Amino acid sequence: MQKPGFTDFERLSAIVQASDDAIISRDLNGTITSWNSSAEKIFGYTTKEANGKHISIIIPEEFIAEEERIVKKIKNNGGMKKYEAIRKRKDGSRIFTSHIITPIKDANRKVIGTSKIISDISDQKALYAAIVNASDDAICSKTLDGIITSWNFGAEKMFGYKKEAVIGKHINVIVPQSRIKEEISVRNKIKNGKRVDPFETIRLRKDGGEVNVSLTVSPIYNQSEKITGASIIAKDISKRKEIEEQHQLYTEKLEELNRYRDDFIAMASHELNTPLTVIKVNLQILEEIMQGDENVSFIFNSTRQVNKLTDLISHLLDVSKIQAGILRLNYESFDLKILLKEICRNIHSSNPSYKIRIERTTKPLIIHADKERIEHVISNLLLNAIKYSPDLKEIVVKPSIKNRHLQVSVTDNGIGIPKKDLEKIFERFYRVQGIPSTYSGSGIGLFICSEIIAGHGGEIWAESKLGVGSTLTFSIPVRKVY
Ligand code: ADP
Secondary structure, eight states, X not given: OOOTTOOHHHHHHHHHHHOSSEEEEEETTOBEEEEOHHHHHHHOOOHHHHTTXXXXXXXXXXXXXXXXHHHHHHHHHOSOEEEEEEEEOTTSOEEEEEEEEEEEEOTTSOEEEEEEEEEEOHHHHHHHHHHHHHOSSEEEEEETTOBEEEEOHHHHHHHOOXXXXXXXXXXXXXXXXXXXXXXXXXXXXXXXXXXXXXXXXXXXXXTSXXXXXXXXXXXXXXXXXXXXXXXXXEEEOHHHHHHHHHHHHHHHHHHHHHHHHHHHHHHHHHHHHHHHHHHHHHHHHHHHHTTTOTTHHHHHHHHHHHHHHHHHHHHHHHHHHHHTTOOOOOOEEEEHHHHHHHHHHHHHHHSTXXXXXXXXXSSOOEEEEOHHHHHHHHHHHHHHHHHTOTTOOEEEEEEEEETTXXXXXXXXXXXXXXXXXXXXXXXXXXXXXXXXXXXXXXXXXXXXXXXXXXXXXXXXXXXXXXXXXXXXXXXXXXXXXX
16 A cells, blocks of 8 residues: 555655665666665765766776676666675775676666666675684685686685685695596586586695596686676595494405315315215125124114215205305206105115105196205205104195295104294204203204295294194295296
C-alpha cells in the first residue's frame, strides 16, 4: 500500500540512501551520476566530491581497462553481471569489493550508463587469507606461464622456500625434472578450460628432498571470466605413502613366509611319505609271514598308526594348499549312489563292528563335482561319526536332491557336540574343549571338508544334542558348471 505523502521516487531514494552497500551510477563516458551515503563511507568521497568526477577516482590504474570492457559488454548485451574486484579509497588504500552491475536505459531503451551495487568484502577476504595462511596444506597460485603469484605459510613449511624468495619465480623450482612434462600438461589443461582431477605426484623441497603430494589444481578467472592462472593446493601425503610402502613390504614378507611354509609342508610331507610307504610295505610282508601268530596284533596296531600318519600328512598338505588358494577342484559327472556304496564298503571293512546304513532314494543322484574330494568329505564325516560314537552300532547316511542341490547327511548316536561349538568345529585346528583324550585328532578334518564344500559353492553344518548324537550335513549345487 502506498504511504501518503511519498512518491515512488522518494521512497526508492530512501532505500538507496539507507543501504549498507555503495550504490553508484555512471554514464557511458565514466562520469559519476549518483553516489549514496554508503559509497561515501566505503570510498571516503562525499557525494558532492564524487558526482561529476570520472569513475577512475576509485579504480586502480591497472584495472581501468578491464572495467571499461565490462561496461562495454553490458552496453552491448544488456543483462546483469556479478564480479569481484579491487578498488581504491580517497586515501589511496585498496579494498576488495564485490560488484553487481546493471545497465541504465533511457525512455527509448538505449543504454545510457550503468548502475552498480558495491559491497566491501575486505573483511571476508581477510578471513579467507587468514584461513589460507593457517592451513597446513601448501596453497599457492601461478600464472598460465607458471610464474608463482602467491605462496602461503603451509607452502613455506612444505617446500622450505620463503614467500619473498619464490613469488615471481617459475613453479619449476619445486618440480622435479622427471615431472616437468606432467606440470606442462596440467597447465595446458587449465589454459584450455579443461578439468584437472586431483592427482598424486612428487615435488621438490629447497634442500633437494622429495615430497609426496596430492595436488588439486583449479583455474583462476579474472573479472572478464578469462582464465588467468591456476591455484594449487598441495597436501603432504609422505606419511601415508610411507605407511603404504611399509604395508606393501609386510605383505610381500608375509607372502614370502607363506611360500616358505607351503614349500616346507610340501617338502616335509613328501619326505615323510616316502619312509612311511616303505614301513607300510614291510608291515604287510611281516603280516603275511606272521599269519596265525599270536603277536600279529602288534603288526595290525602298527599298520593302523601308520595309516593315521599317512592321513595326517595328506590333511596337512590339503591345509597348505587351501591356505595358498591352490586347492583346485576337478569336476566330473558321476553317480553319487555308486560312490556312497563304495565308501561305506571301505569304511565298514576297516570298522566291521559298525553298521553303515544308506537311506534309499528313488531319484538318481548324478552330480557334477570333484569326485575324489566329495569322497574325502563323506569319508571324513563317517570316520568322525565312528570316532565320536564309542557305543554306536549304526550310522545313517541320507542322500537327497532338493532344489537342484545334493544334500548328504551323516547321523550318529555318539557323544554329541555342545551348541556353542556347532559352527566352530569347521575352523582350522578347532577341537571341542574337554572331550576325553582318548578321542585323538588334529582339528583339521572338518576345516578341509568345509573348504571343499565352499569350493563347490555349497554349505556344511552340524546339528547335535549332547549325549544323544550328531548329524553333519552338506549341500552342493547339482548342476553348477564352473
Ligand atoms: P578332529 O576329529 O581331528 O579333531 P575335525 O575337524 O574332524 O577334527 O573335527 C573337529 C571337532 O569337532 C572334533 O575335535 C570334535 O570335537 C568335533 N566333532 C566332529 N564330528 C563329531 C561327531 N560326529 N560327534 C561329536 N563331535 C564331533
